[in-house]
Amino acid sequence: MKRLAILSLTMGFAAAANAQSSVTLYGIVDNGVQYETGFAGGHRLSAESGDWGESRFGLKGSEDIGGGTFVNFQLESRLNTQNGSYANGSFFEGQATVGMSNDAYGSFRLGNFGASELLQYAGVLDPQQTQKYSFGTLVRGRMFPQAANGIEYKTPSFGGFTVQAQYNLTNSTKWNSGNPGTAPGQAGTSTGLGSSQGRTDGVKLEYNAHQVDMQVVYDEVRDGNGKFSNVYLASRSIFAAGSYVWGPVTLYAGYQHLSAPDASNAGYFGTSTPTAQPGGVGLPTAVDNGWVGAQWAVTPATYITGAVYHANADKGNGNATMYTVSGAYLLSKRTRLYTEFGYLHNSSTSNLGLNGGNYGAIVNDDPVNGNASSTNPNYGHGQFGVFAGMATQF
Template identity: 55%
Template sequence: MKMKLIGVAAMVLATGAYAQSSVTLYGRIDNGVSYRTGLPSGHLFGTETGGWGESWWGLIGSEDLGDGTKAIFQLESGINTNTGGMNNGGLFGRHATVGMSNSKYGTFKLGNLGAGFLTQDSWDLDPQEMQAYNIATLDRGRVWEQAGNGFEYTSPNLNGLTLKGQYALTNTVGNWNGTNGGPGTDPSNLGAPQGRVDGVKAMYNNHNLELLAIYDEVRDRNGQFSNVYAASREAMVGGTYTWGPLKAYVGYQHLSAPQATLQNQGLTATAVTGTLPGGVTGAPTAVDHEWVGVNYTVSPFLSVTGGVYHANANKGNGNATLYSLGAAYNLSKRTFLYTELGYVTNSASSNVGLGNGYSDYYGPNTNEGGTSGAPNYGRSQFGAIAGIMHMF
């Protein structure tokens, strides 16, 4: 009997050794102030949430299953720290996944991929690291797309190469690509129903060199590519190279939406009569976007960033150029101060603003009830932002 008890105790101890688990609470809070000129109704000075990056909190955990395999989960919620409200469409709109990870075979997740949709991995190519004025500015928030009902696989590191694939279902009876009707999506309704979403990513790291390629598809609720800035195909390539304290960036993005129409952009024929500038022949079905930039580490406490971004839309919708300059100063390992300046110029038939698509919709400023924060056609816009980020 004594030997049996010893054997049972040994089995329990062995099981406990393999079933080690951990749960971590984490997050970050970002608040600041901003100033913007060139708005249709004048200038704006106000508080800002997420000027350097969105505020969030979350839980992440793992359980050791043995033989290099772990069960993993992540729950993450975006926060509007101006109001205390939730971002990203729900309590855990940023992430709600569970899966398995193995050091040899890679990582598999399923659930709400949310802000983990791989187009958001493009921050690796952004000299401003997704601050307020960044690669999302000229594509009106296209890189902020999200995905629910999803599956994700990430390979292990293969001699510097890492691959990732994602596929998100619509969960709609009889409609693989859409959600049985309704208007198309746009960057202002993250978390709302959308059509099928999928993508692949390849990243290569070799000492000072990093190369990245992304291809993804986001369909609207009708299963179509109807809005180049929201429901479209995206191809992105670029790289970075580091020389000591200096890191250089270069990137290219192509957006394609062959089914785009003015109506899919939220405009009706009567609403646009006499309001679109000369030369515009319809909603853009393609946008080409290029950028270069640098990040310079002045000291362990101070870094300076700068970038130039240029985008051109077809169908006569013109081109825009963004110039940005930023700085961050570390007060500690978890707290830093930041500031960024942005200046966007537009050709005569373009009116891209600094609102990343959320407050400066495509089309004349009477679109979306006249709430647009974009400049008028052919005009420029200047923005400045400063704030503090704390991580826990």
């Protein structure tokens, strides 16, 4: 009898807890096929994961602790659903955060922001909605920095205005610096894959009301030495963009300025500076990136989007322009068929690619020091790409 009473009491507490809490499993599975030209070895037909939206799965939960205050958590893993691997060697690379929110006081989070580093919220103002050929392509992915060891606060909305700020610690005895590493193929630098990241921080002002969404974002990403040493990886960013909904059409425009005053050829290449780099060209310290575009809802289930992106880099690196057209058909609220076409035109001293590869010459331009596996085209050459696939959300 006593055991039955205890069991009933325990079940009562569990029921009360369940009434105040929720946990949601969510994700995207996105697979497709793409064809691209202009590689060092020729053209490529490939199966790809995440051309529309990076495949992922995650858990998010919320607990009502009273007074309009909620405790929230989110764990998210980014995936390659063509081979079953997860991204960057980190299981919860997407994010791993815990925090609290209240409509009157705003919200804060702690942990690994990963794919929700402050600048990534600006993806809603990209005409192509961060598909593969989008506003991050001509800045080699600098629109998608990662951030860990972080603290974030977001204000409540005041007449459509919100302010959001992030600060990410280095967990080092030096204020700006992490624990420097050396990225494969980039001698002497600590701003590549496999290396540490120094202090990162940023602030975002957004106005979202009626048919208008506008954002201004300033963020900093430092390398493991605390320096702004690579405009595409460890740099300052000033971003301003907006969208306007006009009936079935949404118009977009945006601009980003990147600066890396500590960038140098010696710091990036070490002693293996490519001999075939165009004359007078050095590692850029500034890049200007801009775009315009429009999305047309032909029907409630059919969308067509067109956008033009242009970037110009200093230190003789020239400029590139990318033209894109995409389409989507919604089979349901959760599942879509999609396709995108992209053409990228480079000036004579630029070799930006549709895949946003690392800076530097490819093997065709420099057989001795060039990167044989690079997805960039030759200097002054363009690339064409097209992909199509299916994505479902749950």
